Amino acid sequence: MDLELGPLLLSEKVIIAEIEDEALLGYDILKGRHGEPADILLSSNKILLDRLETPIFQVGKSNRARRVTVANDMILPGMAEAVVSVFVERFTDDDEDVNSDFIVEPVQQLEDMYALRMATTLVNVNQSTTCSIRILNPFSTEVML
Structure with missing residues (x-):
């Protein structure tokens, strides 16, 4: 993402690393294009970001809650x-x-x-x-x- 501030141009750098395990890192700070936070709905197994639903799953957790x-x-x-x-x-x-x-x-x-x-x-x-x-x-x- 590039931000133009007058004659100054700032660039946001993204670093990608090889990770063997599938995981969602930094889910608590996910933000959409307009700065709106993502809705993490673990009970529905989905993430809502910019009005787009992304299915997710949890590893190592039983899906059966008990009353x-x-x-x-x-x-x-x-x-x-x-x-x-x-x-x-x-x-x-x-x-x-x-x-x-x-x-x-x-x-x-x-x-x-x-x-x-x-x-x-x-x-x-x-x-x-x-x-x-x-x-x-x-x-x-x-x-x-």
């Missing part, structure tokens, strides 16, 4: 923390799967809906019927889970 639900209805008082029993959605091939450890982490909807904070937790879905996670209510009002 986590509270095992028992409970009230979490304001300014309190609790260890909560939850059910982690299971699939039929979980019993044969060698790796049954999963990370349970909060989604934005949890914070938007309940105004709670949740610690990212490592759980094993084959160890017990329910798993335990830690939830914090940093506000003064109680929340029904």
